[in-house]
Amino acid sequence: MRELTPGFVERVWGSADLSPWFPTPPPSSGGLPYGEVWFEGERLLIKFLFPQEKLSVQVHPGDAYAREHEASNGKTEMWRVVRAEPGASIALGFREPVEREAARAAALDGSIMEMLDWREVRAGDSFLIPAGTVHAMGGGMVVAEIQQVSDVTYRLFDYGRGRELHIERGFEVAELVPYVARETRCAYFETVEVGPRELVEPRAAEDYLIGLESGRVWRLERTVQAGEAALHTWVPE
Template identity: 50%
Template sequence: MVQPYPLQFKPEMKERVWGGRALENFGLELPEGAIGEGWMIGDHPNGTTKVVNGELAGLGLDVIRERYGREFFGTNGFSAKNGRFPLLIKLLDCNDDLSIQVHPTDDYDRLPEGELGKTEMWYILDAKPGAKIIYGLKDGIGRAELAAAIEEGRVMDALQEVPVEAGDAFYIPAGTVHALCAGVVVAEIQQNSDTTYRVFDYNRPGLDGNPRELHVEDSLNVTAYEGAGATRMKTDGLGANEWLSIASSPYFTVDKGVVRRPWQQATSPESFVILVVAEGTGKLGWTGGSLDVKAGECFLLPANLGGYELDGEMTVLRSVAP
């Protein structure tokens, strides 16, 4: 049996019409083009990341799941629907507005075979002055009102806009109409899904020069008109070596921690731990080794790792499968 250790992966970079080059600021290597998404930890047909460190280097997360899944992922660490790793971890560079979109729940009957619904959360890593997001419907907007707004080209009138700044956290359950807008860099923790229904895309061409497909019927079907339980919060003011719960769902819980001195932690047999370094630098230590870590890096700590230590001057996001 392999001794467990924190796994780091080579990101899968995705060109997007709304992307840019901001992920280079984390020291990440980007291919040519407008890079909108870095899939940092993924086990999906559209993007499976490979380990870059330690004795499992070169293996994809899918292979690790097949070989070591029970020990490494923990008793909660699998999607009940398709057996894959349950989460997908991304960094997003929103150089332009994303489409207005909504995601289905796991039980939507028109989901592609083997695909999950998509509940997600965002942590704003960086935001230009005046940056905003689209976050939910205005009061009183039901299916008929949303359908009419889409049909008449005035969908923005039906949506709430929220200003954002670095450190804001947003929980976005499936069924919440939403969009990131230009000028934000975001860490996204989500169900392991690549299903998005576009409500509106500003009538712009895609990377191929053609208009991007809209999914109006699916969008109207899956939108939670009474609200799906979306929440948002400011997360500043956190003391040294304290955790703050910033998102809680049936699929993941996410805490923010501010590391200022050595801080002892431990994994549990129930779940892996994912650490996203949101800012700063530090060390991640465990029995048998340590790593220098910095903003923009993401690590998968196996459930059977046991004790580990965070140290340095950094902000981290910690995600587990509940």
């Protein structure tokens, strides 16, 4: 078992306090708070997210589109809510099907926020978010994210923060329909929760144990005991 080294990423929506997971992060260099802590593998990227403000309304492309237009993998991801303040919420998909031109216009004037399906979350909630799902995250939570190795994000609305939007490509890949809940498994990874006294065996060439209480991530090379609430994540053979 090998513990992975975290990488700290500044975000405009980040937090000045990453405790208790990362109580002494390195000094930031760009003047922004840290919003993400990355643990990067060969085929999976594991993050802890610390939003104190809303993330942009966004969408990620699938593999075929991303390889053609971005020379990258697509991005399917999974969120596990580790901590949530009362009223913390996420948006997944649309409340009802919407026409593409109407969605584009709503992204430009901000009314897309009312079209999205917002739902309150609490610690322990899990969501699989396939490529093409329009989504957003509010502040006041900590989320563990498991995803394909990709950083291709198309912002559709960003609350006037001045960052680049990607309306054309975003709406080429967006699925403008309600979100359908799925198991936290897909063609790229599979994730299950393990208890503090369970033994975990490696199941594939790329295999991880994610400590939700400690913010630590281990690459599994042998059978281990979880020791805390954790996610066992692997790439299917």
